[in-house]
Amino acid sequence: xxxxxxxxxxxxxxxxxxxxxxxxxxxxxxxxxxxxxxxxxxxxxxxxxxxxxxxxxxxxxxxxxxxxxxxxxxxxxxxxxxxxxxxxxxxxxxxxxxxxxxxxxxxxxxxxxxxxxxxxxxxxxxxxxxxxxxxxxxxxxxxxxxxxxxxxxxxxxxxxxxxxxxxxxxxxxxxxxxxxxxxxxxxx
Amino acid sequence: xxxxxxxxxxxxxxxxxxxxxxxxxxxxxxxxxxxxxxxxxxxxxxxxxxxxxxxxxxxxxxxxxxxxxxxxxxxxxxxxxxxxxxxxxxxxxxxxxxxxxxxxxxxxxxxxxxxxxxxxxxxxxxxxxxxxxxxxxxxxxx
Numbered sequence: 001x002x003x004x005x006x007x008x009x010x011x012x013x014x015x016x017x018x019x020x021x022x023x024x025x026x027x028x029x030x031x032x033x034x035x036x037x038x039x040x041x042x043x044x045x046x047x048x049x050x051x052x053x054x055x056x057x058x059x060x061x062x063x064x065x066x067x068x069x070x071x072x073x074x075x076x077x078x079x080x081x082x083x084x085x086x087x088x089x090x091x092x093x094x095x096x097x098x099x100x101x102x103x104x105x106x107x108x109x110x111x112x113x114x115x116x117x118x119x120x121x122x123x124x125x126x127x128x129x130x131x132x133x134x135x136x137x138x139x140x141x142x143x144x145x146x147x148x149x150x151x152x153x154x155x156x157x158x159x160x161x162x163x164x165x166x167x168x169x170x171x172x173x174x175x176x177x178x179x180x181x182x183x184x185x186x187x188x
Numbered sequence: 189x190x191x192x193x194x195x196x197x198x199x200x201x202x203x204x205x206x207x208x209x210x211x212x213x214x215x216x217x218x219x220x221x222x223x224x225x226x227x228x229x230x231x232x233x234x235x236x237x238x239x240x241x242x243x244x245x246x247x248x249x250x251x252x253x254x255x256x257x258x259x260x261x262x263x264x265x266x267x268x269x270x271x272x273x274x275x276x277x278x279x280x281x282x283x284x285x286x287x288x289x290x291x292x293x294x295x296x297x298x299x300x301x302x303x304x305x306x307x308x309x310x311x312x313x314x315x316x317x318x319x320x321x322x323x324x325x326x327x328x329x330x
Contacts, residue, residue, distance in 0.1 A: 075330075091210060092261050093234065122215040124226050132228055137218035143227060143311060156227075156311045160219065168308045 047077060053097060054087030060100055065111040071188055072120035076110070079123035086125060095129050099148040102130045106146045109153055113175055118182040138185050142178075144171060157181070192302065194281040198246075199299060201273035205241040205282070206257060206320060209266040216329045223326050225268055225317055227310035237288055238302035244269070246284060247297035254320050260293060267321040274316035279303050 049060045062080070064073060083098045090097070110121070110133075121133035121144075130147035139161040146153040155174050158166035167174065199205075207229065214223040232239050242257055254267050275282050285300035305313070319326070 086212065090212065124213045124215060124228065126228050127231050127234060132226055134215040134226055136215065136220070136224065139219065141311070141315075143307070145228075145307060154307050156307045158311070166308070 049077065049081045049084065051081055051084040053085045060084055062104055062107055064107065070114060070116040070118070072110070072114055072118050075120040076107070076123065079120075080107075083123055083125055083131060090125065091127070095125075095127075098125055098129050098131065102146045102148050105151075106131050106133060106144075106153065109144075109146070109171060113178040113182060115179075115183045115187070117187050119186040119188045135186050140181060140185050142181065142186070192281065192283050192285070192300065194276070195283040196276075198284050199243050199272055199282045200245065201271070201276065203243055203245040203272050204269040204318075205243055205272055205275065205299060205301065206247070206254060207239070207241045207268050207270060208257060208262055209268055209323075211264065211266055211323045214266070214323050218329070221327070222319075223323055223328070225266075225314055227307065227314040230310045230313040231305055232302075238285070238300035239305070240285075240289075241270075241299050241301055242295055242297040243272070243282075243284065243299040244297070246299070247295075250296040252295060252297055257295065258321060262293075266319070266323050268317040269320050270313065270316045270318070275301050275313065278309055278312050280313075 045063060045066070047062050047064050049062075051058055051060055060081075062077070064077075068074075080103050083103070084100070086098055088097055089095060106123075119135055119137060121135055124132050124134065126132050126145055126147060128147050130145060130150075132143060132145045133153075135142040139159055141158045141160065142155070143157075144153045144155045153171040154169070155171050155178065156166075156168040157174070157177070167177070171178075209225045209229050213226045213228050215226055216222070217224045230239065242252070247253075258265055258267060272282055280301045280303040282299060282301055284298070286294075286296060286298055288300070289295065289298050303309075
């Protein structure tokens with residue numbers, strides 16, 4: 001990238017100009033301190049996690065479709081445990097811990113449209129301490145957000161192989177499409 | 189809060205806007221083969237003030253560098269750049285906003301990206317990202 005020389009004084013043109021040495025910045029570890037959850041128990045139709053968050057230890061129980069369950073279930077449970085370990089103020093703007101009931105809603109929804117060999121979603125927190133599920137593979141960009149207080153999730157889809165093909169809306173309006181995408185395109 | 193106008197003179201389309209990224213809100217993109225910020229990073233604030241970014245043209249003018257945006261409470265966070273033109277193409281107003289800032293975290297390049305950010309818009313805004321300070325696990329799938 002070019003730099004700018006005026007009156008023999010070098011000035012960076014952009015903040016990532018090589019001469020500005022910005023590209024040498026080393027990322028630092030996340031202070032979120034995520035810890036791997038421990039599966040406390042598995043029983044027919046339910047799973048319990050021991051989760052440590054901000055010095056507190058608690059047990060979270062989820063209803064799951066079956067055990068050992070479909071391939072996407074175990075990675076999802078591990079993601080969920082990490083989310084539950086986020087302490088109060090995890091976003092440095094006063095956010096409360098992630099809402100357990102939202103996670104259960106998301107888990108229930110997944111079992112409605114996922115196939116046994118569908119790719120596992122990636123779980124991340126939302127601004128309102130809900131959860132967002134993402135898939136970015138095989139040309140598909142798919143997100144489903146579940147927020148506290150909302151009965152259903154909200155889905156946004158786009159297809160990199162077909163620019164212009166995108167849709168969004170409440171989860172219930174797109175169940176058939178989701179089922180097809182997760183059976184045909186998003187498979188592990 | 190009074191409406192402010194888009195400022196294509198002060199913040200031209202050619203400049204980049206830097207946005208802090210929460211490392212817990214990144215996911216692996218198997219097509220791009222790297223982690224990317226989720227759309228949740230591209231929202232207005234919870235107090236309804238517009239999304240905060242830092243305009244590169246103003247930052248250069250004032251001698252600010254990307255690492256200056258990741259100090260103190262923001263250490264450990266990441267930084268992306270998004271073209272100003274991309275924000276405007278997605279219906280956002282962009283203007284310098286030096287007044288609405290924490291006095292302990294004040295930057296001359298502080299800029300507002302105002303406008304509706306529904307889920308579809310957030311997703312589109314996120315797609316314009318370019319890592320400036322990537323997460324440590326940028327190339328890790330999990």
